[in-house]
Amino acid sequence: MKPAALVLAGSxxxxxxxxxxxxxxxxxxxxxxxxxxxxARVVASLREAGIERIAVVASDPQVMDHARDxxxxxxxxxxxxxxSVAIGLEKLGAPLLVTTSDHALLRPEWVTDFVKDMPAxxxxxxxxxxxxxxxxxxxxxxxxxxxxxxxxxxxCNLFLLASEAAGKAIDTWKMVEADRxxxxxxAARLGIGMLASYALGxxxxxxxxxxxxxxxxxxxxxxxxxxxxxxxDVDKPEDLADARAIIAARTSAKGPATCTSSRSxxx
Numbered sequence: 001m002k003p004a005a006l007v008l009a010g011s012x013x014x015x016x017x018x019x020x021x022x023x024x025x026x027x028x029x030x031x032x033x034x035x036x037x038x039x040a041r042v043v044a045s046l047r048e049a050g051i052e053r054i055a056v057v058a059s060d061p062q063v064m065d066h067a068r069d070x071x072x073x074x075x076x077x078x079x080x081x082x083x084s085v086a087i088g089l090e091k092l093g094a095p096l097l098v099t100t101s102d103h104a105l106l107r108p109e110w111v112t113d114f115v116k117d118m119p120a121x122x123x124x125x126x127x128x129x130x131x132x133x134x135x136x137x138x139x140x141x142x143x144x145x146x147x148x149x150x151x152x153x154x155x156c157n158l159f160l161l162a163s164e165a166a167g168k169a170i171d172t173w174k175m176v177e178a179d180r181x182x183x184x185x186x187a188a189r190l191g192i193g194m195l196a197s198y199a200l201g202x203x204x205x206x207x208x209x210x211x212x213x214x215x216x217x218x219x220x221x222x223x224x225x226x227x228x229x230x231x232x233d234v235d236k237p238e239d240l241a242d243a244r245a246i247i248a249a250r251t252s253a254k255g256p257a258t259c260t261s262s263r264s265x266x267x
Contacts, residue, residue, distance in 0.1 A: 001095060002050055002051060002052065002095075003051060003094075003095035003096055003097045003115070003160065003162075004051065004052075004053040004054070004055070004092040004093070004095075004096050004097070005046045005051045005053070005054045005055070005096070005097045005098075005099065006054075006055050006056075006057060006075075006084075006085065006088035006089075006092060006096055006097070006098045006099075007039070007042055007043065007046075007054065007055070007056045007057065007067075007072070007099055007100065007101050008057050008077075008081055008084055008085070008098065008099070008100045008101065009027070009029045009039060009056050009057060009058040009060075009063050009067070009077075009100070009101035010057055010058060010059050010077030010078075010080075010081070010084055011027060011058075011059050011060055011077070018236055018237060019031060019102070019234055019235070019236065019237055019239070019240055022237040022240070023240075026060055026062050026063075027058075027060045027062065027063045028101070028102055028234065029058070029060075029063050029066070029101035029102070030062060030063065030066060031234070031240065033104055033240075033243060033244050033247055034244070034247050034248065034251060037066065038101055038102055038103075038104040038234065039056070039063065039066060039067065039070070039101045040066075040070055041104050041106065042099060042100075042101055042103050042104070042106050043056075043067075043070045043071075043072060045106040045107055045108050045110075045111065046097075046099075046106075046108075046111065048108035049108035049109075049111035049112050050108075050112070051097065051111070053073070053092065054071075054072045054073070055072060055073040055074065055075050055088060055091065055092055056070075056072045056073070056074055056075070056101070057075045057076075057077045057078075057084040057087065057088060058074060058075075058076075058077055059076065059077040063101075073091075075087055075088060075091060082170050083170075085098055085159075085161075085170060086167065086170045089161055089166065089167055089170075090167075093164070094161050094162060094163050094164050094166055095160060095161065095162045095163070096160070096161040096166075097111065097114075097115075097158070097159070097160050097161075098158070098159040098160070098161065099157055099158050099159075100157045100233060102157075102233045102234040102235065103157050103158075103233050104233070104234050104240075104243045104247070105229050105230075105232055105233075105243055105246060105247070106230075107227070107229075107230075109227075110127075110156075110158065110225065110226075110227060110230050111158070113226050114127050114158055114160065114223055114225075115160065117223045117224075117226075118160060118162065118221060118223055119221050121219055122160075122162050122219050122220070122221040123161075123162055123163045123165045123166045123168075123169070123213070123218040123219045123220065124159070124160070124161055124162065124166045124169045124213065124218060124219075124220045124221070125159070125160040125162060125220070125221045125222075125223050126155070126158075126159055126209060126220070126221070126222055126223065127155075127156040127158040127159070127160075127223050127224075127225050127230060128146075128153040128154065128155055128156060128205070128222055128223070128224065128225065128231075129153065129154050129155075129156055129224070129225040129227075129228050129230055129231035130151050130152065130153060130224060130225075130228070131143075131145050131151065131152040131153070131154070132151075132228075133224075133225060133226075133227070133228030134154060134228035134229075134231050134232075135228065136228055137227060137228035137229045138228065138229065138232065138242070138246075141232070143231070146205055148203055148204050148205040148208065149203055149204045150204035150205055150206055151205075153205050153222075154231040155231065156225050156230040156231045157233050158230065163218075165217070165218050166218065168216045168217055168218050169213070169216060169218060169220065172212055172215075172216055205222055206221075206222045209221065209222045210222075229246065232246075
């Protein structure tokens with residue numbers, strides 16, 4: 001069964017988004033790269049991956065209108081990403097692929113490979129990229145990594161809620177959102193044994209994700225990205241410059257390209 005897709009394009013409270021502000025648009029989903037908005041690029045890649053039903057979660061009227069123009073369903077964003085995912089799962093059902101509107105480099109093969117590489121019986125799968133893969137694809141990239149015994153990892157903004165049981169993971173998702181840069185806190189939620197294993201450098205991220213799943217009664221799996229560029233999204237103007245350079249190289253070469261980052265740092 002092919003999944004539906006949910007694209008998160010809500011607006012966070014607080015100061016204006018720096019990417020949108022730098023480009024003079026209301027929302028960064030509307031930022032144009034090589035003649036197409038980031039949202040349009042994400043939707044096009046999902047369609048090329050064979051996904052027919054796509055919904056966009058948004059709160060900005062311009063983003064909503066743009067999503068409709070792209071042929072997507074529109075859902076009103078909730079107070080945060082995890083709550084918006086809960087709305088999407090209720091509306092679209094499982095299996096449901098979740099990504100973000102700033103995943104400007106998204107390629108259809110990343111989606112199809114992710115689905116193929118997910119272990120059988122998984123309720124929730126998370127795509128992450130190893131540091132080695134990211135640095136091979138983008139040698140000068142500077143990122144914050146989750147450091148575990150099985151390596152250093154960065155998220156790819158791709159999740160697959162493969163069964164209806166995945167709804168149990170939403171509250172845990174909220175916790176991971178809060179602790180995503182403090183892996184020891186994630187380990188601590190698994191109990192003193194897991195915390196000790198993490199402190200001794202023995203806990204793998206795959207074990208931590210599986211353990212979180214077991215605590216809430218689901219099967220959760222880490223899937224390693226085949227392409228390190230899957231971990232690159234657009235959070236800062238520097239990220240946007242990198243994305244434009246990579247897409248320009250792709251267009252010129254008619255295929256994937258390795259790019260030297262122009263940024264001085266990224267998280």
